[in-house]
Amino acid sequence: MDRIKIFQIIIITVVAIIIFRLFYWQFLSDVSSKTNSFLKESEIPASRGEIYATDGFPLVTNQEAFLLYGKPSELSKKPSEVAKTLAPFLISEKYATLSANLSDQDLKQKEEEISKKEQDLTTKLENQSFYWVQLARKVPLEVKDKIEKSNISGLGFEQDEKRFYPEASMAAQLLGFVGFDKFGQDTGYFGLEGYWDRKIRGKNGRLGQEQDPFGIPILVGRYRPIAPKQGSPVYSSLDRTVQYIVEEKLASAVERYGAKDGTVIVADPKTGHILAMATFPNYNPNLRLEFDENLYKNPAVADTFEPGSIFKLITMSAALDLSVVDLNTKCPCDGPRQIGGYEISTWNKKYYPDSTMTEIIQHSDNVGMTFVSEKLGVDKFYDYITKFGFGKPTKIDLQEESAGAIRPKSEWRVIDLATASFGQGIAVTPIQMVQAVSAIANGGELISPKVAVKIKDRDKEEGIKPDFERQVVSSKTASQITEMMVNAVEKGEAKAYAPKGYKIAGKTGTAQIPLAGHYDPNKTIASFIGFAPAYDPKFVMLVRFSQPSSSPYGSETAAPTFFEIAKDLFNYYQILPED
Amino acid sequence: MLPVSDFKIKKKRNFNLIGRIKVQVLLASAILVISLFFVQLVFANSLATDGEKLAQIDQEIQKLEAENTTLKVKIAQESSLVTLSQKAKDAGFQKPQAQAP
Numbered sequence: 001m002d003r004i005k006i007f008q009i010i011i012i013t014v015v016a017i018i019i020f021r022l023f024y025w026q027f028l029s030d031v032s033s034k035t036n037s038f039l040k041e042s043e044i045p046a047s048r049g050e051i052y053a054t055d056g057f058p059l060v061t062n063q064e065a066f067l068l069y070g071k072p073s074e075l076s077k078k079p080s081e082v083a084k085t086l087a088p089f090l091i092s093e094k095y096a097t098l099s100a101n102l103s104d105q106d107l108k109q110k111e112e113e114i115s116k117k118e119q120d121l122t123t124k125l126e127n128q129s130f131y132w133v134q135l136a137r138k139v140p141l142e143v144k145d146k147i148e149k150s151n152i153s154g155l156g157f158e159q160d161e162k163r164f165y166p167e168a169s170m171a172a173q174l175l176g177f178v179g180f181d182k183f184g185q186d187t188g189y190f191g192l193e194g195y196w197d198r199k200i201r202g203k204n205g206r207l208g209q210e211q212d213p214f215g216i217p218i219l220v221g222r223y224r225p226i227a228p229k230q231g232s233p234v235y236s237s238l239d240r241t242v243q244y245i246v247e248e249k250l251a252s253a254v255e256r257y258g259a260k261d262g263t264v265i266v267a268d269p270k271t272g273h274i275l276a277m278a279t280f281p282n283y284n285p286n287l288r289l290e291f292d293e294n295l296y297k298n299p300a301v302a303d304t305f306e307p308g309s310i311f312k313l314i315t316m317s318a319a320l321d322l323s324v325v326d327l328n329t330k331c332p333c334d335g336p337r338q339i340g341g342y343e344i345s346t347w348n349k350k351y352y353p354d355s356t357m358t359e360i361i362q363h364s365d366n367v368g369m370t371f372v373s374e375k376l377g378v379d380k381f382y383d384y385i386t387k388f389g390f391g392k393p394t395k396i397d398l399q400e401e402s403a404g405a406i407r408p409k410s411e412w413r414v415i416d417l418a419t420a421s422f423g424q425g426i427a428v429t430p431i432q433m434v435q436a437v438s439a440i441a442n443g444g445e446l447i448s449p450k451v452a453v454k455i456k457d458r459d460k461e462e463g464i465k466p467d468f469e470r471q472v473v474s475s476k477t478a479s480q481i482t483e484m485m486v487n488a489v490e491k492g493e494a495k496a497y498a499p500k501g502y503k504i505a506g507k508t509g510t511a512q513i514p515l516a517g518h519y520d521p522n523k524t525i526a527s528f529i530g531f532a533p534a535y536d537p538k539f540v541m542l543v544r545f546s547q548p549s550s551s552p553y554g555s556e557t558a559a560p561t562f563f564e565i566a567k568d569l570f571n572y573y574q575i576l577p578e579d
Numbered sequence: 580m581l582p583v584s585d586f587k588i589k590k591k592r593n594f595n596l597i598g599r600i601k602v603q604v605l606l607a608s609a610i611l612v613i614s615l616f617f618v619q620l621v622f623a624n625s626l627a628t629d630g631e632k633l634a635q636i637d638q639e640i641q642k643l644e645a646e647n648t649t650l651k652v653k654i655a656q657e658s659s660l661v662t663l664s665q666k667a668k669d670a671g672f673q674k675p676q677a678q679a680p
Contacts, residue, residue, distance in 0.1 A: 004602070004605070007609065011609070011613075057655070057658070057659075058651075058655050061651060061652060061655055062648060062652075063648060063649070063652045064645050064648050064649055141645075141649065161648075164652050164655075166652070166655035166656050166658075166659040166661075167659045167660060167661050168659075168661050170660070170661065240660055241660070244660045244664070
């Protein structure tokens with residue numbers, strides 16, 4: 001035979017063999033694997049951005065966790081048996097963390113939860129119409145390892161990162177938490193997590209890659225990665241030490257005074273940055289579901305209350321700024337007044353005739369304040385109330401901020417002008433009060449409060465500058481009010497608790513709580529607001545208790561708490577006494 | 580006049596030469612194709628193992644990233660004020676009594 005023909009036959013035979021083997025591997029072979037040999041699209045999860053304190057410590061970070069899924073058709077055991085094995089691993093984490101200290105009731109609850117979980121898992125795994133069922137989300141690594149050791153085929157895990165809060169309940173309401181939206185995606189709720197959710201969450205990437213039957217990438221094949229956009233970390237102004245001091249003092253004070261709850265805000269008056277924001281009772285976001293969901297809300301920005309006597313600072317600032325009164329103006333203030341069919345009296349039924357404006361603040365004289373507000377008139381008073389930021393959100397970067405409630409000017413009656421002058425009949429939020437008094441501390445400049453100081457977007461840093469809003473009162477007025485507040489601390493009802501040697505500007509407040517059209521005679525909101533050192537303030541602070549039972553007065557509950565915290569802050573900031 | 584056989588021999592010689600060239604070209608092409616075929620096999624094989632290496636490296640990266648995350652969490656937990664204050668308390672440390680007056 002011709003050599004060429006032989007050669008041709010060899011070539012054709014070899015090519016035929018190769019084609020046949022390719023055909024065999026692609027179409028005939030039953031290769032057991034989790035993937036097929038076509039283009040595989042998979043999601044590359046993006047990590048959620050962390051939240052840092054001012055010292056770079058991660059207040060919120062991510063920990064490894066997994067989504068547990070099952071394939072009902074591939075289970076090696078009966079669904080009920082698999083469910084019985086898995087159920088104890090998938091109940092609340094509190095039973096694991098507190099395992100050594102469970103009471104009989106807790107044990108009973110644990111058994112009930114296991115039984116319920118077992119039923120739920122059995123139902124899912126028995127459903128043969130689904131190829132894939134989700135059994136649990138956010139399963140911690142140690143639980144995953146235990147489940148893997150039980151060697152049940154038909155189960156698998158996918159990456160499903162979980163939020164972790166190293167400081168447990170610290171600043172819980174301010175930070176917020178991460179839950180699921182209606183699509184099962186991680187979403188921030190409340191606080192910083194809620195406000196900055198779009199920046200923090202990032203964007204998942206996609207990987208389109210050809211893989212062989214064993215899941216190994218074919219490099220000559222198509223490879224279409226879309227890199228994930230990692231979530232942007234948020235750097236906050238929260239000072240962990242200040243937050244710790246505040247939370248410790250607040251918790252013990254709420255217990256000591258028998259209050260329903262308490263809130264403290266500490267801010268830098270010059271920049272508007274929040275140094276600490278605490279509420280008690282609070283919750284541990286790591287075990288969020290074990291707590292009452294009413295605790296998730298941040299009362300510091302979401303709760304409105306009638307501020308009472310701390311609002312006198314606003315009334316007096318307006319009056320001094322407009323020169324309708326000055327430091328030498330004297331008020332008759334010789335007894336209760338009848339206004340609009342109501343009697344206005346002082347809180348202790350003591351009257352100080354010919355009081356100066358400074359003495360009106362010192363004595364927290366309601367009658368004196370009605371004198372001042374009459375000098376102002378509704379229009380001017382209302383104008384200053386809105387200038388100080390009341391009636392609208394402060395634009396703090398926390399979700400769920402409330403605007404408070406100020407009745408429209410046109411609805412104000414004579415009695416409203418009188419009562420508003422001492423902080424009743426209007427509703428404000430704690431953060432609005434802090435913003436307003438910060439303006440007094442800051443020479444009359446109103447700055448919008450902020451928690452985040454910068455956000456890192458890939459390698460770009462986006463600094464968040466202080467938000468200067470407007471000049472509310474002149475620096476002269478601010479100085480005059482400061483002097484009044486210093487005098488109120490040194491000579492007022494709370495003078496016994498004030499630390500010696502420091503100039504602290506402050507004002508007590510005791511407001512009645514409205515209830516079904518009248519004021520409850522027994523329940524109050526007790527508060528104290530101030531800043532220190534008075535002439536170069538390092539911090540402004542509001543302490544507020546709701547319904548303290550040991551004493552209704554701010555001077556006996558909120559003021560001592562303020563001063564206790566202030567003492568620790570003086571040590572922390574190394575602020576020496578002036579004397 | 581040339582003998583007819585001379586012409587035919589010359590034609591046959593020319594024909595043989597063209598034939599030989601054709602065979603050589605065919606042979607060379609075949610050798611080239613077969614060589615390229617085997618070179619492709621070698622590269623494809625190498626790429627297949629590279630694909631496996633890539634998968635291993637990816638797995639290793641994921642493993643290290645996961646370990647990093649776990650360690651970061653552990654460091655944060657151990658250095659948290661909550662943990663440190665509890666440890667200080669357990670070790671008998673107390674807050675100094677002398678503070679700002």
